[in-house]
Amino acid sequence: MQKIPLMVAKAGMVLSRDVFRTESANGIPICGKDTELTDSLIARLENLNIQSVYVEGHPVWTEGDLSLEETLHDLDNRFEKVRHDPLMAKIYDIYAEHLKRSLGESGGRKAE
Amino acid sequence: MDEKRNELKKIIMDTKTLPTLPGVINKLNSLSDNDKSSVQEMARIVSSDQVLSARILRLANSPSYGFYRVSTISNAMILLGVNVVKSLALSSSIFEIMEKNSVGLWEHSLGVGVASNLIATKLNLPECEEIATAGLLHDIGKVIISLKCSEAEQEVRRVIDQKRVYMREAEQEIIDTDHAEVGGWLAKSWFLPDKLSEPINCHHNVAAAGSHRIKTAVVHIADALIKASGFGDSGDSYVPQIQQVAWDILKLNEQIIADIVEALEDKLVEVKNFSLELQQGTDAVAY
Structure with a gap:
């Protein structure tokens, strides 16, 4: 599981956590875990001002990440x-x- | 050699020189000893210190506890219990220094708190929150050593680097005691309940624990798992030996540990983000 900024999320990635309206896990989730992301879904999450999501595996590598x-x-x-x-x-x-x-x-x- | 140890003990037992304990905690102690005092009364006392309340709520809502909806002190008192809130008040005071001075140790402690809670829940043990608090506070001795004897602490770090030993061994060499014992003294002088002071005192020697051996064993295992996953920085980077007595008393097996590791690693991603957010927002946190 990896927490990634929504900016680098791509279609095909799978959510490993429910997505909530705010950072804290209060209220109703707006998108359930195990959902596969699509371009339109990512655009909608962007519209809702979601900053980051948790996804399965470790799809995004940045400098400093160890192999x-x-x-x-x-x-x-x-x-x-x-x-x-x-x-x-x-x-x-x-x-x-x-x-x-x-x-x-x-x-x-x-x-x- | 005993001189150094006794001297240190005297310094630590002299709680008056501890700059970190707000007066609220003493009031809280005297109130909770009095049968007639109500939860509301105690909540009012805590609430009178805004910064402390904010820190307590922050900790109560942290991944260590997972009570995501605790929003008032009296709710926290009812949900978590008076003793937990008392120890939260304590740990949040201590952790304020830790956050600023030693992010690594703060992360290690937070991790062990989370791991203790996970293990206790998985094994269906009673008083999970108390066990989590014990995990959170288990290395409190290290904070005090670094606060009160910063020279000795630097010496300890030098020995760890040179001889590649556990922090505990280096401490024994330099100050003739170790952080577990120091933490135990501190817990005693703060009149923390045995269920907290014993796991702190015996987390490296489970067999020495008395009536709270199970809680101690949980913290002992949690410490080893957090060191194994390399989360935070507790002073040295070596995974400690898990004691057979701890393994046996909790009736652990490989499968249980594998499940716990899986859940723990998952949770640690959250803990890391929680810690990063705190570091970004330490100045703006007194909401």
Whole structure:
């Protein structure tokens, strides 16, 4: 899941959170999660003055975002003192899996 | 060696020199000890301090608690309980300094608060909000050490860099105690309830906890998970060992942790945005 400015939202992206009229989650959602964005929907959200939306995966990369390899490398460093422990090795695997799923293959960085 | 420790303890126990505690909290303490006082009365006291009220509501509505619709102090008191509001008043006072001086530690603490709440909810534990508050406050000792002994704190950071050790180990070397114990002293001197002071005091040594071992175990696990996800900056970057006793007492298994990690990572995106918004708006926040 990634929070992106509406300006960079593109048709085909899928909402991972309900969109509300205001930033706080008060009131009635104006667009439900799991909705696939279309050009006309994005234009309507713009008209409603929505600033940002949450979308599935990690479709937008900006300078400073780490690639999957770099992120996994950081994870290795954080676990360096406890990797030998069987319980912690399992926790490591859970995190590595999560990162691969959210940054890797499907939602991941495409070749530029 | 004990000298340093006792000296530090004396400094910390002397709450009069703590610049951060508003008088409202003392009034609140004496009121809540008195059976005859009503929630409304207490709410009125808190509401008399506008800045504090704003900060309490901000925290109550933060992702740590998720009570999105708390809009008045008396609502907060009824929904969250008097003790939670009391500790919110405390933590918001402490966090005001933290936000400005140490955004990393503030984010780490907020993250652990969120994670504690998630774990407690997932395991259907009672008093989720208290557990979240304990998570939020677990590293309060670090704030006090940096406030009261800034030289020692710099020394601690140097040792972490050089020897690549946990912050706790560096603290033991330099000040002969650690942030968990210091936080425990502080919690005691503020008369915080045991359900908050024990998790603060024992979050690195769950076995030492007494009647609130489950809450302590939750905060211990939450701390490890937040360090694993690399959220915020608690002083060192190493994931701590999860203690078997904590794992056993909560009857955890891999699947539960995987579910929690999934939900937590999702929530942390929100927490990060919450923190960024706060930093942008710290000056304009006393609405």
